[in-house]
Amino acid sequence: MRYLILGLILFLGAHSVRIFAEDWRTRTIARLGPYGWKGVYTLVSIAGFALLVWGYGQARLTSGVLYDPPLLMRHVASLLMLVSFVLVAAAYVPGNHIKAALGHPMVAGVKLWAFAHLLSNGGMADVMLFGAFLAWAIVDFIVARRRDRAAGTRYAVGSGARTLLTAIAGAVAWAVFAWWAHLWLIGVRPLG
Numbered sequence: 001m002r003y004l005i006l007g008l009i010l011f012l013g014a015h016s017v018r019i020f021a022e023d024w025r026t027r028t029i030a031r032l033g034p035y036g037w038k039g040v041y042t043l044v045s046i047a048g049f050a051l052l053v054w055g056y057g058q059a060r061l062t063s064g065v066l067y068d069p070p071l072l073m074r075h076v077a078s079l080l081m082l083v084s085f086v087l088v089a090a091a092y093v094p095g096n097h098i099k100a101a102l103g104h105p106m107v108a109g110v111k112l113w114a115f116a117h118l119l120s121n122g123g124m125a126d127v128m129l130f131g132a133f134l135a136w137a138i139v140d141f142i143v144a145r146r147r148d149r150a151a152g153t154r155y156a157v158g159s160g161a162r163t164l165l166t167a168i169a170g171a172v173a174w175a176v177f178a179w180w181a182h183l184w185l186i187g188v189r190p191l192g
Helices: 002-014 022-062 073-091 097-102 106-120 124-151 162-185
Strands: none
Touching: 002 124, 022 106, 022 124, 073 097, 073 106, 073 162, 097 106, 097 162, 106 124
16 A cells, blocks of 8 residues: 555645645746756656556555445446546647636546546545545646636637537547456456
């Protein structure tokens, strides 16, 4: 469990610098330069991600169960994951209504991903991993929206065609992940 915790600290810590230490981040970027900052940020993030993936895989085998969700929650989680994939796609498809409305659809997608997995997984390692990501995403979304309001940030109004493209891209990515990649990467078949 300690590798999972260390991975979460490194990965979410790196992704929380702008939330909790914006001034320090700005000074560090000025000192290291943007590429130096991105290099350090990337290395810490990759190390954290590798540790949390490996630590979660190990912790799943040995940690206890906190609750046993009903089978119906797997179906609810799958539906929520479809929406989560569309939200993540909205972060990358320019000019869609979802990004215009939310501003930070990637973080909203992470929130929904974590919540969906908490509905369908009750192991201690699951609660630690998905609970940490849910808490982080809630705080990050609030802070990012507050920062947008303070800066007067406005996101471009999207088009219907771009929004449809976003929905299709998210749905295709969800289908590939749900029917094939989740089993290959995680070892669990969510829809079967």
